[in-house]
Amino acid sequence: MRVLHIFGAMNRGGAELRTISLMPAMTERKVQFDFCVLSGNQGVMDETITDLGGRIHYIKLSWGFVWQFFLMLRRERYEVVHSHVAFVSGFILLIARLAGIKKRVCHFRNTSDGRSSWLRSMRNGLLRFLIRHNATHILGVCEGALSGFIGESWRESSQCKVIYNGFPAAQIVHQLDFWQELIPNYSGKKVVINVARMDVQKNHLRQLQIFYQVTLLDPHVHMVMVGLENADTKAQLIQYLARVGISDKVSFLGLKSDVMRWLSHADVMLFPSLWEGLPGAVIEAASVGVPVVASDLPGVIEIARQLPVVNALSLKASDKTWAEQLIKQLNRSDEKSARVEQFTVSDFQLSANVEALYAIYSE
Structure with missing residues (x-):
């Protein structure tokens, strides 16, 4: 056929x-x-x-x-x-x-x-x-x-x-020093990740505004942004980081072919997209047990029904509310293996x- x-x-x-x-x-x-x-x-x-x-x-x-x-x-x-x-x-x-x-x-x-x-x-x-x-x-x-x-x-x-x-079930070997060469002065900091191309849909400026609130709650957190970059968008983001004084807390890593390695070593994913279908990056993060805080779009809500590690928030909620949810997910006490198990029995x-x-x- x-x-x-x-x-x-x-x-x-x-x-x-x-x-x-x-x-x-x-x-x-x-x-x-x-x-x-x-x-x-x-x-x-x-x-x-x-x-x-x-x-x-x-x-x-x-x-x-x-x-x-x-x-x-x-x-x-x-x-x-x-x-x-x-x-x-x-x-x-x-x-x-x-x-x-x-x-x-x-x-x-x-x-x-x-x-x-x-x-x-x-x-x-x-x-x-x-x-x-x-x-x-x-x-x-x-x-x-x-x-x-x-x-x-x-x-x-x-x-x-x-x-x-x-999505296939990923088998990623965890590296204790994974972030060492990528994050300046890294010493076991928690890592917030976003995986998305720089496009209006992906809401990158809002991501940084939310992360700024995270740093006010916990200064020992770093953010990495993975995905195809747009020069104009990146310049605006860098300008914002400089203005609020957190340039040293965010790393732009560009497009990566082995994105699952980056996801699996992060502690939480931030994903406040303006619109999506069924966001693959959200499912990929959940598949390796990484909690996700994402906008309450229809596709995200459907994912969360089967994968409770995904948390949906309204884009109308304040940056501080988003930051508080991220901190909550960073401090989860459940086992990562239990979160991965939820993916293995899902429709994804x-x-x-x-x-x-x-x-x-x-x-």
């Missing part, structure tokens, strides 16, 4: 990484994943995909796209087209239907596209109509994703289904994700 996944580009985003992580198990079931990227550009994950046996079609979403995409689908004869590009999936799946693709999957990975205007609402209404009439299956990474893009009526539709992203296991998607592809 051959499945074509549609993305903008194959870079290190959550949806891209989660889809690629399925490839070995799907190959064992004789399902091949190929990809079509609408930017027409190569991505940092391309080599990983080809190493795992997948192919990548670079077809830019431009004036010639419809004909090129249609001809490619007719030539390749995929059994499934699985689109991950939010409302644009309606347009993609219409072409797939015209090309004779029998199984057409729309997969919502977020709870919002983060933009609003009268013109965009009109455009989204049309694309939502196309999704409803051209998708054989409409998936969401959480209930909030389907509610945000389709509306509450999804609950009565056999077309719609929640499939949680899956990689094997559960494989089973759910394979059932849709093969029905």
